[in-house]
Amino acid sequence: MKIGLDRIDRPFRWMLAVAAVGLLLCILGLLLGAQATICGWVTMALFLLGLSLGAMTIMMIHGLTGGRWGDAALPPLRAMVATLPLALVLLLPVLVRPDFVFPWAADPAALTETARHKLAYLNVPFFLVRFAVCVIVWFVLAWFLLGPTATVPVKTAQQRRARSMGCAAGLVVHGFAVSVFSTDWMLSLEPNFYSTIYGMLEASAETIGAYAVAVLVLAARRSIETMPGGAERVELSEDVANMLFGLMLTWAYLAFMQWLIIWGGDLPVEIHWYMVRARNGWQFVLWLIALQFVLPFAGFLSRDLKRSHAGIVWLAAITLAGHFADLLWRVRPAFAGFGLSWPDLAALAGAGGLWTALFVFALREPERIAAWRERLARGRFANG
Numbered sequence: 001m002k003i004g005l006d007r008i009d010r011p012f013r014w015m016l017a018v019a020a021v022g023l024l025l026c027i028l029g030l031l032l033g034a035q036a037t038i039c040g041w042v043t044m045a046l047f048l049l050g051l052s053l054g055a056m057t058i059m060m061i062h063g064l065t066g067g068r069w070g071d072a073a074l075p076p077l078r079a080m081v082a083t084l085p086l087a088l089v090l091l092l093p094v095l096v097r098p099d100f101v102f103p104w105a106a107d108p109a110a111l112t113e114t115a116r117h118k119l120a121y122l123n124v125p126f127f128l129v130r131f132a133v134c135v136i137v138w139f140v141l142a143w144f145l146l147g148p149t150a151t152v153p154v155k156t157a158q159q160r161r162a163r164s165m166g167c168a169a170g171l172v173v174h175g176f177a178v179s180v181f182s183t184d185w186m187l188s189l190e191p192n193f194y195s196t197i198y199g200m201l202e203a204s205a206e207t208i209g210a211y212a213v214a215v216l217v218l219a220a221r222r223s224i225e226t227m228p229g230g231a232e233r234v235e236l237s238e239d240v241a242n243m244l245f246g247l248m249l250t251w252a253y254l255a256f257m258q259w260l261i262i263w264g265g266d267l268p269v270e271i272h273w274y275m276v277r278a279r280n281g282w283q284f285v286l287w288l289i290a291l292q293f294v295l296p297f298a299g300f301l302s303r304d305l306k307r308s309h310a311g312i313v314w315l316a317a318i319t320l321a322g323h324f325a326d327l328l329w330r331v332r333p334a335f336a337g338f339g340l341s342w343p344d345l346a347a348l349a350g351a352g353g354l355w356t357a358l359f360v361f362a363l364r365e366p367e368r369i370a371a372w373r374e375r376l377a378r379g380r381f382a383n384g
Contacts, residue, residue: 015357022349029343035100039335040344044351045090052087054210055080063167069239076217079362115191134177178203189334193273197258204251212320219313238306245300277333285329292322
């Protein structure tokens with residue numbers, strides 16, 4: 001199936017134009033300072049991949065629990081899952097030169113004794129194997145989540161049980177993959193740091209970003225404040241707002257517990273991770289994250305605000321911005337020698353423009369997702 005130019009409207013062309021300009025600037029950045037450009041690129045790539053992975057998590061949670069909050073959000077969630085291949089491709093530049101990003105890949109001899117003890121795990125061949133396993137897991141899960149039966153309402157107890165068991169198993173495998181991935185691609189940026197809760201923290205942050213995008217899309221396409229929710233005298237906007245509120249509280253709890261355990265335990269190596277993020281301008285990002293938690297927290301407690309179209313849009317937008325600031329604060333300070341600069345904006349335009357264009361396309365023409373999936377299935381069986 002070919003896409004005619006007459007079907008590409010002006011906003012979509014603007015997305016592609018912004019992406020093209022951003023990519024050209026990234027190429028220029030590679031010529032002027034390759035390491036600084038890749039450091040900015042990997043941050044944006046991790047953010048975009050997190051949206052796809054968070055959407056997968058929410059779809060499987062909804063498969064277990066059901067509810068109007070998930071039924072209405074399925075189209076944008078499916079569109080985000082459909083962007084998974086592109087989000088993974090965006091990580092390829094890092095795989096070409098991992099030594100630009102990961103200290104353990106650049107000069108193992110320069111690492112501290114604590115970090116050198118982790119080299120049996122943190123080495124490039126094993127890193128690539130783990131990444132390949134994660135990719136396979138996510139492609140298999142996306143294959144089933146984007147299938148035609150994933151959106152068909154269950155009619156019998158047997159169908160409900162089968163879907164629940166599949167989603168439960170998928171969540172376990174997906175949770176393991178996200179934990180491995182976040183350890184490899186985020187924690188290992190500073191190999192001295194150690195946190196057993198980090199995988200769960202990243203998984204919860206991904207769900208916030210994905211569901212905030214879904215709520216924004218819902219509000220842009222429909223008057224969700226006038227649609228019925230899952231209970232009597234409850235609007236759909238209240239259901240989705242309460243779900244987003246719950247996801248935000250889960251993330252806040254995990255983030256606070258990580259800080260409390262490290263700070264209360266007086267662990268000098270782990271405390272250093274926080275100290276780096278409390279100076280050189282990053283303390284302002286931290287205050288911004290705190291503000292972007294306090295404001296939605298207060299807003300989510302107001303039923304009138306959750307029943308307002310403008311209110312739900314602002315709550316979702318502030319939550320999404322807070323998620324981006326949180327990931328930036330956790331990842332970007334690891335590249336101490338490369339502060340925020342124009343290559344970061346180029347990566348935002350290039351990678352973000354491409355992802356947004358694909359997301360909008362998948363959202364507008366969901367039937368193509370099923371068509372592409374069917375073609376892949378036929379090709380697989382034909383070759384098999």
